Amino acid sequence: xxxxxxxxxxxxxxxxxxxxxxxxxxxxxxxxxxxxxxxxxxxxxxxxxxxxxxxxxxxxxxxxxxxxxxxxxxxxxxxxxxxxxxxxxxxxxxxxxxxxxxxxxxxxxxxxxxxxxxxxxxxxxxxxxxxxxxxxxxxxxxxxxxxxxxxxxxxxxxxxxxxxxxxxxxxxxxxxxxxxxxxxxxxxxxxxxxxxx
Numbered sequence: 377x378x379x380x381x382x383x384x385x386x387x388x389x390x391x392x393x394x395x396x397x398x399x400x401x402x403x404x405x406x407x408x409x410x411x412x413x414x415x416x417x418x419x420x421x422x423x424x425x426x427x428x429x430x431x432x433x434x435x436x437x438x439x440x441x442x443x444x445x446x447x448x449x450x451x452x453x454x455x456x457x458x459x460x461x462x463x464x465x466x467x468x469x470x471x472x473x474x475x476x477x478x479x480x481x482x483x484x485x486x487x488x489x490x491x492x493x494x495x496x497x498x499x500x501x502x503x504x505x506x507x508x509x510x511x512x513x514x515x516x517x518x519x520x521x522x523x524x525x526x527x528x529x530x531x532x533x534x535x536x537x538x539x540x541x542x543x544x545x546x547x548x549x550x551x552x553x554x555x556x557x558x559x560x561x562x563x564x565x566x567x568x569x570x571x572x573x
Contacts, residue, residue, distance in 0.1 A: 377515040377522045387519065389417035396519055398526055399424045401458060402500040407534045414523035421463040434469060441469060459493045504533045 379394040380387060387394040395417035401410040412428045425431055433439045444453040457471040464472055473487040505511040508529045515522045 377517065377519070380518055385418065387417045393417075393514070396522055396526070397421070397424050398501075398530075399428065400497065400500065400530070401430065402497040404496060405537065406496065406500050406503065407537050408500065408530050411527065411530050413526045413530070414519065416519070421461075422465055425464055434467070459490060459497075461494060500533075504529055507533065507536070 377387070377394055377396065383394075387396065389395045396413065397415040397417060397419060399412045399415075399421060400408050403409050410430050412424060412430065415424045415427075430439075441456050444455045446453055455468055457469050460470050460472045462473050462475060464470055466472055471490065473490050474483040479487065510525060510529070515525065517525065
């Protein structure tokens with residue numbers, strides 16, 4: 377977003393621009409299942425997650441996550457996990473890559489496979505940013521309105537996935553890689569006044 381008036385470096389992020397943070401959890405169907413949006417761009421991803429309602433619920437064990445159980449063909453119980461990048465701290469229900477460069481072959485393979493799984497959430501961000509052109513340049517609104525626009529785009533993204541069977545398929549190849557799309561590929565039917573679907 378454009379720098380808010382008299383904000384100093386509050387919204388200045390590590391990429392050298394001004395922003396708010398959208399931290400999201402997405403499922404395998406490219407839908408947002410949780411978002412935390414509006415924190416100033418100076419705060420790290422791990423910092424945003426650490427202060428989120430999701431982290432609090434995870435700490436309180438109130439998410440209703442399934443009990444640990446063995447993977448197919450194994451005996452050792454393992455917990456259900458979220459796949460994350462290295463910006464997050466390791467915890468029981470969060471799986472992140474091995475750090476560093478001097479990794480064993482097994483660690484490199486693990487990191488590669490984890491990266492492939494994380495591609496889903498990266499694609500969700502890419503699809504939404506491509507679909508909603510408001511994200512193609514700095515948003516000229518104050519942080520509160522920028523947060524509301526971002527939340528609305530997340531909701532519309534989920535709506536389009538639910539209502540359009542080819543919304544995601546037309547934007548990723550069989551490997552899950554994002555394909556550039558044209559804005560007019562998905563059209564919304566006009567809503568008739570007084571009707572609810």
